[in-house]
Amino acid sequence: MKRALVLGASGGMGFSIVNELIDRGVEVVAFARSEQKLKALYQGHQGISIQTGDIFNLQDVVAASEHVDVIFQAANIPYSQWEDKLILFIGNVLKAAEINQTKLVLIENIYAYGRSTGAKISESTPKRPNTKKGKIRLQVEQLVQQRNVPTIIAHFPDFYGPNAENTLLHFTLKNAVQHKKAMFVGNRTIAREFIYTPDGAKAVVNLAMHDNTYGQNWNIPATDIVTGEELIQIIRDLTGYDKPVSTVSKNLIRFLGIFKADMRETVEMFYLNEEPVVLDGSKYENEIGPLPRTSYRDGLQRTMEYMTRSK
Secondary structure: OOEEEEEOOOOHHHHHHHHHHHHOOOEEEEEEOOHHHHHHHHOOOOOEEEEEOOOOOHHHHHHHOOOOOEEEEOOOOOHHHHHHHHHHHHHHHHHHHHHHOOEEEEEEOOHHHEOOOOOOEOOOOOOEOOOHHHHHHHHHHHHHHHOOOOEEEEEOOEEEOOOOOOOHHHHHHHHHOOOOOEEEEOOOOOOEEEEEHHHHHHHHHHHHOOHHHOOEEEEOOOOOEEOHHHHHHHHHHHHOOOOOEEEEOHHHHHHHHOOOHHHHHHHHOOHHHHOOOOEOOHHHHHHOOOOOOOOHHHHHHHHHHHHHHOO
8 A cells, every 4th residue: 555545534533543654654644624624634744645525526536546555444424414414425436446446445433233142243243223313324334245346344432642632532531631521421330441542553554455354344452441430540640630530321311412413413322331342353453463452541641631732
């Protein structure tokens, strides 16, 4: 891989993928809607070219993906747009890959797996989505299977990390680093996964470097499961944060949903806070090697240091 396109380069995982590729000497086209955000993140960085455009405009995606070897699809859209627009935009990415004869890496979540079976989820676990959004993500996978594009579908748990602002943990961290009253989403006694985005980026770029990994699904788990109480204690230890942390319940999200469409959509996925889906990374470790695993303490420290520098 000599040159890659990263869609959603201004987001959390996109940012980490861009940096991982640059560290490996790969030229990167960083694509997003906002030129201001792209310039703030990448202007003056060697090996990165900035390109703005609309992921719903096929010609924008085709133009951005000319002369690249791999497209990394890390862009996302608000929940409220998924039903009408997600298949359209993934279709544009696949069409652009066909036109320019590139490979494709899809950054995917865990929604299509449905409810937890009580055991770790492997790539061979049947996908039985129990939500509208899970069914849409399964449609994305089925669309990929219908097209003649070499594609890696990489499933990740929830993200946290540098520049990963649209995440559950960022909701907690953004106030904690300012020593304001913070909130944690979900039951704080239930252990679940959060993956540090630089770890996820390393893993998925490793996959993209192997020709035989395409045409397959891959699970990329976090370093371990962790409870909200454990995460909050780590934040306190690292920062001296001493304010109480309140809990965001499903009922509170329902109430907020009266006023905001995306909050209404979030209620549907709240089961993941109560019945966590935990990924099995055995396939990756057997075929690629050890998964990148940054401890929650180190990952949170680096994330909060980035947030402080970026104020």
